[in-house]
Every structure is written in C-alpha cells, then in structure tokens.
Amino acid sequence: MLIYIPFYDIISIKKVISMDYFDYKNGKLYAEDVDVSMLAEKFKTPLYIYSSRTIIEHLRKIKSAFKEFDTLVCYSVKANSNISILKLIAEEDAGFDVVSGGELFRVLKAGGNPKKIVYAGVGKTPEEIFYALKTGILMFNIESVEELQTINKIAKNLKIKADVALRINPDVDAHTHSYITTGKKENKFGINIILANSLFNTAKKYKHINIKGIDMHIGSQITIIQPYIDAIKKLKNFIEQIKSFSKNLEFFNIGGGMGIIYKDEKPATAAEFASEISPYIKDLNLKLIIEPGRFIVGNGGILVTSVIYNKKGINKNFLIVDAGMNDLIRPALYGAYHSIIPVKQIKGKNILYDIVGPICESADFLGKDRHLPDLKQGDLIAIRSAGAYGFVMSSNYNSRPRAAEVLVQNNKYKLIRKRETYEDLIKLEI
Numbered sequence: 001m002l003i004y005i006p007f008y009d010i011i012s013i014k015k016v017i018s019m020d021y022f023d024y025k026n027g028k029l030y031a032e033d034v035d036v037s038m039l040a041e042k043f044k045t046p047l048y049i050y051s052s053r054t055i056i057e058h059l060r061k062i063k064s065a066f067k068e069f070d071t072l073v074c075y076s077v078k079a080n081s082n083i084s085i086l087k088l089i090a091e092e093d094a095g096f097d098v099v100s101g102g103e104l105f106r107v108l109k110a111g112g113n114p115k116k117i118v119y120a121g122v123g124k125t126p127e128e129i130f131y132a133l134k135t136g137i138l139m140f141n142i143e144s145v146e147e148l149q150t151i152n153k154i155a156k157n158l159k160i161k162a163d164v165a166l167r168i169n170p171d172v173d174a175h176t177h178s179y180i181t182t183g184k185k186e187n188k189f190g191i192n193i194i195l196a197n198s199l200f201n202t203a204k205k206y207k208h209i210n211i212k213g214i215d216m217h218i219g220s221q222i223t224i225i226q227p228y229i230d231a232i233k234k235l236k237n238f239i240e241q242i243k244s245f246s247k248n249l250e251f252f253n254i255g256g257g258m259g260i261i262y263k264d265e266k267p268a269t270a271a272e273f274a275s276e277i278s279p280y281i282k283d284l285n286l287k288l289i290i291e292p293g294r295f296i297v298g299n300g301g302i303l304v305t306s307v308i309y310n311k312k313g314i315n316k317n318f319l320i321v322d323a324g325m326n327d328l329i330r331p332a333l334y335g336a337y338h339s340i341i342p343v344k345q346i347k348g349k350n351i352l353y354d355i356v357g358p359i360c361e362s363a364d365f366l367g368k369d370r371h372l373p374d375l376k377q378g379d380l381i382a383i384r385s386a387g388a389y390g391f392v393m394s395s396n397y398n399s400r401p402r403a404a405e406v407l408v409q410n411n412k413y414k415l416i417r418k419r420e421t422y423e424d425l426i427k428l429e430i
C-alpha cells in the first residue's frame with residue numbers, strides 16, 4: 001500500500017492519503033482501474049502511463065485554491081505536451097503557457113483557446129512572434145528590450161497592437177536545484193526592475209505595444225512559499241510605483257514552479273500557497289495568472305520498464321532495465337529522485353540495487369541504492385511521478401526509439417502516442 005504524506009486538503013480520505021491514482025490491488029499495480037502489467041504486455045516497455053483523474057484533480061485543486069482572486073490558470077505545456085493531455089486540460093477551460101511555436105501549435109491542435117495563451121521564453125524568434133500574433137494569443141511575456149522592439153516591429157507590419165507583460169527578474173533564491181532556478185540576477189530570464197521602470201517611462205515610443213501585465217517566474221520544484229512572497233513583494237512595490245502612468249495594466253502573472261512530492265518533500269499545499277500570498281496580491285486589483293506545470297501533471301504519470309538483466313556484483317547490484325536516460329533524463333540531469341516500485345508485489349527479501357538503463361553513460365541511471373525484490377528478466381518496475389519533464393525531455397540518444405504513451409481514465413485506456421520504430425529514427429534523414 002502506498003501511503004504518502006498528506007498532500008491534499010481534507011476533502012476525502014482517498015485524497016488525504018494518496019497523491020495519485022496508481023495503487024496496488026491484490027498485489028498488482030493499477031493505474032486507476034487498469035492493470036499496469038496488462039498495459040505493459042499490450043503496448044510493450046518502456047511505457048509512459050498517465051492517470052486522467054490525477055491530472056484533472058490537481059488542476060481543479062489549484063484552480064479552487066486561487067478562487068478568491070480573478071485567476072487564469074495557464075498550464076505550462078513544457079511539463080507534458082502530449083495533445084491528449086492538453087485536450088484534457090483545455091476541456092477544463094484552463095489556459096496555457098507556451099515557450100515555442102511548436103508548443104503553441106500543439107495547444108491549438110488540442111482545442112486550446114488562443115485568448116488564454118501566454119507566451120514566455122528568452123529567445124522567441126521573429127517567425128514565432130509572427131505566428132503567435134496571427135493566432136491572437138492573450139499576451140507575450142517579454143524578457144528583453146530587443147524582444148520588445150522586435151514584437152513592436154512585427155505588430156506594426158501587421159497593423160496591430162501586441163499585448164505584452166514584462167517579465168521581471170526579482171533576484172530571489174527559490175531554494176531549488178540551480179538548473180531550475182530562474183529568478184536570480186545571474187539567470188538569463190526576465191529584465192531587472194530598474195530597466196522595467198525605464199521601459200514603462202518610455203513605453204509610448206513603442207506604438208504597437210500594449211503593456212498589460214507584470215510577470216515573474218522564479219523557478220521550478222519550489223516547496224516553500226517564502227521565495228514567492230519575497231518576489232511578489234518586490235513586484236508589488238514596483239506595480240504601485242508605475243500604476244499611475246500605466247492605465248492598461250490588467251494582469252499580474254506569478255509564474256509556476258509549485259513543487260510536488262517525489263520522495264519525502266513536504267511542499268506547501270495549493271491552499272496554503274494561495275492564502276499566504278493573498279495579502280500581497282488582493283489590493284492590487286489585477287487579474288492573476290499562474291503557470292503551474294509539474295503541479296498538475298507530475299504525479300499523474302509513471303514510466304513502466306522491464307528488467308533486462310539482474311547483474312549482481314561484488315560492490316553493487318545493478319538492475320538493468322529497458323528505460324534509460326533518453327526516456328527519463330531527470331535523474332541524470334538534476335540528480336532527481338523518483339520512487340521506484342515493482343509492478344507486482346513479491347514476497348521475500350529485498351536487494352539493494354542501482355537501477356540503470358542500457359545507455360553507454362555512467363549518468364544513465366534511474367535510481368541509486370534502492371531496495372527491490374530479487375527481480376528476474378522480464379519483470380516490471382514503475383518509476384513514479386514521471387508525468388512532468390519525463391517524455392517531453394526524452395530523446396533518441398543511442399538511436400533508441402522513444403517510448404509509447406497511454407492515458408487511463410477509470411477502467412478505460414488509450415494509446416496517445418505510438419512507440420517509435422527504427423524507420424521513424426531515420427525517416428527525416430536524407
């Protein structure tokens with residue numbers, strides 16, 4: 001039985017004890033009401049399996065936590081961009097945060113409402129800006145003066161005004177992994193407050209720009225609220241200074257980054273988060289935008305993989321499985337921890353293993369020093385909390401076809417991305 005630290009507020013017993021809908025029934029792992037080993041047999045491994053219920057509940061949870069404010073939840077597409085997942089989210093009437101023309105294309109294919117799309121990223125190309133302006137998105141989150149000038153020029157050619165928010169770098173430490181810290185002055189993201197101030201003063205010269213928002217995003221997998229409060233306070237001061245001469249200001253976007261449980265973290269709940277930042281937001285009279293990615297999909301997916309070899313050594317035992325760093329790079333890239341469990345519970349003594357993939361890199365591991373049963377070739381294990389930054393960061397390294405993806409809803413399932421084939425690996429090569 002998988003018991004986790006309370007994650008949800010007290011709404012139902014199920015929600016109090018469990019963070020997702022992957023659980024054992026009679027010793028076999030289920031995704032909602034679907035037998036995981038049956039899916040692995042049918043679709044082969046490595047296989048990403050997502051739970052619709054987990055994803056929708058997390059989205060509703062964060063929406064409801066922020067209902068005190070006029071809030072637009074823009075799901076951050078980079079966390080998981082499969083069109084079927086985006087569709088689920090669009091059907092809940094959420095907005096989207098995109099960072100590329102490709103993500104924008106996916107959201108539109110999934111039926112997302114352009115008027116609820118915000119577009120962030122330090123390197124938007126002129127082609128991407130043109131595409132987003134033609135699409136009629138809600139706004140760009142601008143990250144540099146050159147970007148502002150480029151958008152102004154393209155909007156002029158199109159004879160329109162582009163709606164934008166200024167992404168401000170508040171210079172706070174989010175206390176997360178350095179690779180996913182984005183709100184410190186040494187990071188490439190956003191513009192500093194002094195420059196933002198002068199941009200507001202000179203905004204009139206950008207005739208095709210309408211600055212209607214202030215934006216921040218300080219990092220990802222943030223488990224404490226204080227960095228948000230520190231950043232919001234700085235931006236609140238700034239907004240109060242410029243409000244008298246920026247009549248079009250309508251939105252305050254506080255970004256994403258809310259952390260989830262991978263191991264034993266105790267992230268603030270969505271409700272705690274909303275209530276603690278409320279005093280700094282409510283009297284600004286601006287609409288709020290939040291951009292959660294991981295919070296919505298992180299616990300909503302597992303990666304199922306089969307044992308290729310159980311290699312017992314003198315110093316270490318290795319469980320060599322058919323998923324590698326090309327399928328899930330988070331452990332290799334960030335030293336990230338994912339809980340790993342057998343798909344069938346087996347009685348008997350556990351053994352200490354490193355769970356590793358077949359790739360020719362020592363960074364190719366999924367978990368180190370884990371206790372698992374004495375598994376044999378073909379046995380299945382599940383890597384939990386793989387719904388965010390899992391498949392989207394996968395690659396064909398070592399010429400490995402990318403995994404298939406399946407979406408479960410109650411006792412139903414559907415293949416939402418086919419496994420790649422060897423032919424797929426070469427089909428674009430000339």
Ligand SMILES: Cc1ncc(COP(=O)(O)O)c(C=O)c1O
Binds near residue numbers: 076097120219388
């Ligand atoms: C601008 C922006 N918004 C939102 C997110 C989503 O972050 P998370 O998945 O941690 O919520 C990111 C992720 O890096 C981001 O760069």
